[in-house]
Amino acid sequence: MKRSRMHSSRYALQEESDLMDQKPISMREAIGNALIEMGSTNKDLMVVGADTTESLHLMPFGEKYPGRLVNIGIAEQNMIGISSGLALSGKTVFCGTYMVFIERALDQIRNTLAYCKLNVKIIGAHTGISVGPDGGSHQTIEDIAMMRALANMRVLVPSDAYTARRLAIEAANEKGPFYIRLIRGTVPDVHGDQEIKIGKSSTLKDGKDVSIIACGIMVHEALKAAEMLSKEGISARVIDCYSIKPIDEETVLKAANETKGIVTAEDHNIYGGLGSAVAELLSRKRPTRIEMVAVNDTFGESGNPSELMIKYGISAQNIFDKAKELVK
Amino acid sequence: MPDVDFKDPNRAIDVNYLKGVASQVREDIIVAVGTAKSGHSGGSLSVTDILVSLYFGKMRHDPSNPKWPDRDRLLLSKGHAAPALYSTLAEAGYLQRDELKTLRKMGSRLQGHPDPKKVPGIEIPGGPEGIGLSEGIGMAIAAKLDGRESRIYVITGDGELDEGECWEAAMAAVKFKLDNLTAIVDRNGLQQEGKTSDIMPSDSVADKFRAFNWNVIEIDGNDIPAVLDALNKAEKVSGRPTVIVAKTIKGKGVDFMENKVVYHAKVLTDEEVENALKQIRAARGK
Incomplete structure (x- = not known):
């Protein structure tokens, strides 16, 4: 590209x-x-x-x-x-x-x-x-x-x-x-020359079975999960929803229409974040099965980022599990 | 609109004229709050002489061009005194006096607490206490960076000084040597639930600011010549901000409201309105 x-x-x-x-x-x-x-x-x-x-x-x-x-x-x-x-x-x-x-x-x-x-x-x-x-x-x-x-x-x-x-x-x-x-750590650049605009999103990987809508550090986990899913023959779309408000309605609705369900992924509490934003939109415009990967209404603790993300249920594995359930 | 060039810093100041304006503003406050059957009259009456001194006797501003970039700015941090600000702005020509009767009503520009998006001449939103001095610092820094002569005036309540942010700002204004910033504490000694000395003792307001290395001037804030004199002195100080601790009387000008906690935000009865207006008018021989 x-x-x-x-x-x-x-x-x-x-x-x-x-x-x-x-x-x-x-x-x-x-x-x-x-x-x-x-x-x-x-x-x-x-x-x-x-x-x-x-x-x-x-x-x-x-x-x-x-x-x-x-x-x-x-x-x-x-x-x-x-x-x-x-x-x-x-x-x-x-x-x-x-x-x-x-x-x-x-x-x-x-x-x-x-x-x-x-x-x-x-x-x-x-x-x-x-x-x-x-x-x-x-x-x-x-x-x-x-x-x-x-x-x-x-x-x-x-x-x-x-x-x-x-x-x-x-x-x-x-x-x-x-x-x-912003997150604290340094992550690899996963974007090519996609145009980044307020109210838009980046589809980093196309897929037809399930859509993963992620933000921040969880975009990287989503890409890993998509790899894992593809090994099982599941085609996952990965959307980087970098603009949470305003949200890219068109792309989210398209994902709901074209795939069997949506997994949202965020390093944030399960209430009020990206998952909520997606659910608020789809429940009004196109009721869709949604699974949310997020922190389950609890506070964190000290540890390495990767081990904490596993402990608090916001790793690639969690996305993989929920996506698999959706396409079952 | 009065026939005065408010942009001229050397305009002639007639103290008796200013006293007349203050009296009219007090009348307008009572009418506005009385008509709204809602709003803060006590703290509006205490700050009236300060506002009139600023808009009519000191600040460079332009009612026909409220966004004039070189204007001096008045930030009413104690936003609940909105009726006093609206009334003063009306006397200065920013609003029609009739509009004051729409205070706090649906569809009115005159929100319960000032909204700069709606009313020309309003610089900052009012409401939650303690933010205005910080905003004044931002404006004073911007004025210095842009090489403007603008002076920034921030009026805070004394109860408002309970808010920690005021003291964050008190430190910062000195750090940035903001001699173009003047804070005025409307020291009426009362807040919503009682005396400031009981709610959160703040007897040493002046000493506190001195400890932060502000230039401090203490005056009677209901005495227009004293206010003007303090504002002039503040302008001559260089290298640090000035605070004018202005001792005032809450409810000033209406005997049954003076120094009474209950008139912080009491709904005025028609009788109280009539009585108050009678007193204010009688005092200026009208």
Whole structure:
């Protein structure tokens, strides 16, 4: 597949083909790099961080553009409030830290960003059980539900550095609030040159028997599960649903029409996340059998990401089992 | 619209004229809250003289072009005093006075708490307490980056200072040396359920800000010349933000409402409305 297609964008960006040859980088680094590139043409682009600017790869933005990175210390409510003030003064703001900390600012997010449709993009880093050793206190599994329930808020979940970069650029080009959910680890890029658009999805593998609709790190588990299924003669479609709100209705409905059932997969609580979003859509428009691979309404604990994902039932094996049941 | 060029920082200020405006604003507050049979009159009356001093005596703004980029900005963090803000904006020419009677009614632009999407001249949403100072910091940083002369004024309640975010913001404003930011604490000493000193002791508001290295000015916030003087002093300070701790009387201007907790958000009876209007008008010889 040729990878040099330029995406339509207000910003002139590095050829994505150049990026594809490099070894994988984290989603955080991909967004940090995209911010630096966008910042040279968009002088009103600003970044607000909360004592995690190095971890989130936001520091280089501040080094490159003095005064345009505001580090407000460990004070997430203030981070959202200051971001709002900047946005109300015409700035495009990316603010971010670990999502589990940002959740304490739900009031500020609701009553400023969402209520007034402010031009602030929240980068929520280190989400899900796959955060690993920091333990359950740091593994947010309710964030998609919280953000998705806010009017005006759009929710994006990249699955690799490529989608993280593309989605950050898309969000910057679109006025209004966004939540961009990142995982902690570094994963291989699984996208070719697919166009990444708000409200769309990527079908990474076509299939006719069952559809797996996944987001974030679970896209990688879904691809593994599809391999396992194909060995058993089951053809699984894998859809990377990186835009959870708005969701790609057309592709989800098509999957429901063309395959025998749907397995959703997310590193998030079973309530209110991707599975719910898919179920809400299909129950209204085309009732379909759905199985959900998600954290079963419990908090996590310390451990390695892969062992935790097995323990909490969000591994490729879980997707495989549920998909098999659906086609039985 | 009054025949005043609010964009001119050197416009002549007539204190007696401002007092008349404040009196009219108080009247408008009572009419609006009385008509709505809902809303916060006590905290609106306490902050009236501060709002009138800002809009009529200090801020550079343009009612015919509310989004003028170089304007000074007023952020009413104690958003429940919306009736005072709407009434002041009406006197300044942003709204028609008649519209005040639509306060809190379905279809009205005048939401129970200010909504910048709906009303020209409103800078931030109001409602949950404690957010305005943070938003003011964002605006003050933006003004400095953009090289604008705009000054940012944030009015908080004293009960509002119970919110932790206020103190996150108090630290940050000093860090970023925001001398274009002035906070004004409407220190009326009461909050919804009683005296601030009982609910969450905050007697040392000024000392707390001093400890954060703010420039602190303490005044009588119902005395328009004192408010104007403090605002002028704040403008001359460089390198750090100023807080004006403005001692006020909740319910100011209506004797049966003054310093009474119950008038935080009491539904006013027709008799109370009539009585209050009579007093306010009599005080300015109308």
